[in-house]
Amino acid sequence: MAVATHGTASNYLQRAPSPSGLADVIDLILDKGLVIDAYVRIAVIGIELITIDARIVIASVDTYLRFAEAVNRLDLTQTEAAGLAELRGDDGDGKAKGMVEGVKDAFSRDDEKEREPAKKD
């Protein structure tokens, strides 16, 4: 599943023909797509709950403090060019990634024990 940088654009465009990780896949197939009457629908409750929790956490004092610390740490004398060079090594999966996405990834890798078996009738 190649994740290629498209064309001559920068590393800031990560192009892939298909989802390359569990978080992307969950994003597409858990609550999207045709629904039909089924004999049974397999439950993946653990993953869904974790996604919701991650969203709730966002507007909290902890988040505000995290922003405040991040702003306090900024070197405002730094030139934009230097900032870019430093960031260019980032492939988009590191600190450039959204906070929530990161949380989702981290949990998704370890949540298989928490999933519930589907009802059988």
Added chain:
Amino acid sequence: MTVVYGIVPAETPLDGAPAGIGRVVSGGLAALVSPVEGAELHATRRDLLSHSAVLEHAVAAGPVLPLRFGIVLRDEDAVAAELLEPRHDELTALLEQFERLVELRVKAFYVEEAVLREIVRSDPAIARLNEATRGASEAAAHPHRVRLGEAVARALEAQRESDAGAIFARLRPLAEDAVVEDGETSLAFTASFLVDRGRVEAFDEAMDELAREHEGRMTFKYLGPLPPHSFVMFPGES
């Protein structure tokens, strides 16, 4: 029991499909299916990835109606009798509707440090609070830090709305339909676009331009062509 992944026209070739995938054919339609092993149904990481892989393979060959993950029918006969036959007309109409349409999914993430720097530079009140709290002791500065963080979060949200609006305005004309999803902090923009296969290249170019324009302050994740996950539904459902 039989897992159903998606519906394709019966003439779609199955060559190179992931191992274990079979077809149930009825009335010009084919359901992509596989047997469920064992008596208990557990959704594993591998199940989720393989659902996606089956659909991904199908969309490369032609139109496909993706089913939501985890739909299981009693057996292959039930796939014909309870899905393909009773829903024949609706499924055929949907396959026609989506014949040339694919989903392109775009996510934009802020490079947090860069966008925070923009915010501090453009908002004098935030800049003052920042100066006041830098290097101050933990206890003394705590209330100010909360205020600073709240102001930054609010500024970031305003910035996000403005950036998201601009990205959407740029991409929407290239698509037949679009769904924008609620953003979260740091995630600047999430949307799926329903695009004619013939316009994917133009969309690629627009993404390229957007990435250049926002270089250093945003990264883009661009997925597709995907099956129309975000757009396909039976008439009258939502």
